[in-house]
Amino acid sequence: MAVVTIQIGQCGNQIGRQLFSTIHNDITAKQTAVSSSQNDDYTSASLQRFFRRETDMHMPEARAVMVDMEHKVVTRMMSEANKEGMWKYGKGQQYFKNSGSGNNWAHGYLVHGPEAQESVLELVRREAEACDRLGGFLCLMSLAGGTGSGLGAFITGCLREHFAHAHIINQVVAPYGDGEVIVQDYNTVLTLSRLHRDSDAVIVAENDGLHKVCATRLAHKHVAFSHMNSVLAHQLGALLQPAATCGRACTLSDMLEALVSHPDYKLLSMMHVPQHVDMAVAAHTSAAHARDAQRR
Secondary structure: OOOEEEHHHHHHHHHHHHHHHHHHHHHHOOOOOHHHHHHHHHHHHHHHHHEEOOOOOOOOOOOOOEEEEEEHHHHHHHHHHHHHHHOOOOOOOOOEEEOOOOOOOHHHHHHHHHHHHHHHHHHHHHHHHHHOOEEEEEEEEEEEHHHHHHHHHHHHHHHHOOOOHHHHHEEEEEEEOOOOOHHHHHHHHHHHHHHHHHHEEEEEEEHHHHHHHHHHHHOOOOOOOOHHHHHHHHHHHHHOOOOEEEEEEOOOOHHHHHOOOOOOOOOOOOOOOOOOHHHHHHHHHHHHHHHHHHHH
């Protein structure tokens, strides 16, 4: 079942680009621990879930809608995807304006939201109709800024109204505890209150936690948002990639049934081990060599 990703604001678009790159790298990985037939089934299911590829396409297109009130981030994310040369964003699946929300939740929700509603829903509807079977929506957004929080909450409400039977999962990023935006606490509370009403599940990632992983586990001396986005993308990829259960691929419905047993308990968090597969393999190899040396 296909998943349509809606990237909202600067944070959502950056995480979305990293997520699709992570998923595609996983699909095309040469070293797998399964048989070739199982790997082919997994690759096919993953491509069908996150990408679409017509016969005339040279590269798969992400099932995504990009939304921001400024064009710079959207343009840069599309350019970075094209430079990778492995996948791309579909043309015409972007919505942006020339002025931001100024970290004002009310401006994003009450001003930009109604203005963007018709255009964004048309982009979402177009992407949903391209799916053989729509499994649900994944909304990527922040809780601190005006566009990600205000406009993101508004769009989620519109999705619930127009796609009443589709599953909606929101991946939100909480700001640093010591403050990024002076009104971040208000933005966070207002956003979570709307998402609790309209979303099926809210996956919360904290910048403080992601920063700690990058600094302590991955040993980055100067932690950048790109490092944190990479960690979050690996966690999301591990959660959302098709997993075989009872002889069939696990769907969003299966996941929500297991994780959200009651409609009032929607806030979820992710814990992922190992944090970086390549480093884990290297550490395992080093330990094996050490044991061999001791035996000699």
